[in-house]
């Protein structure tokens with residue numbers, strides 16, 4: 001299956017051609033390197049490959065991009081609704097930093113204020 005496509009990729013690799021792809025990321029797009037063996041997988045499901053690059057689950061990757069790398073409060077308001085405040089600090093966090101901080105409390109819910117966060 002897909003033997004023909006694999007042969008083409010192998011030919012490109014032998015010619016010294018390397019692969020990269022522009023994927024959605026906070027701030028717009030980012031170019032990520034692609035291993036030759038990931039090229040065909042990327043064509044089938046680019047989001048899965050991009051998420052794996054950032055060591056996120058696909059749902060986390062989509063959220064990280066949609067929130068522009070802004071970590072959001074994980075607490076609930078008194079009425080039980082999800083708090084919509086961001087966690088104090090920078091936006092466009094790296095995938096790792098975002099994953100660490102997403103769900104932390106905002107300043108209202110006892111988290112750091114923006115002054116503390118500096």
Ligand SMILES: [Zn+2]
Nearest residue numbers: 073083106109
């Ligand atoms: Zn909050």
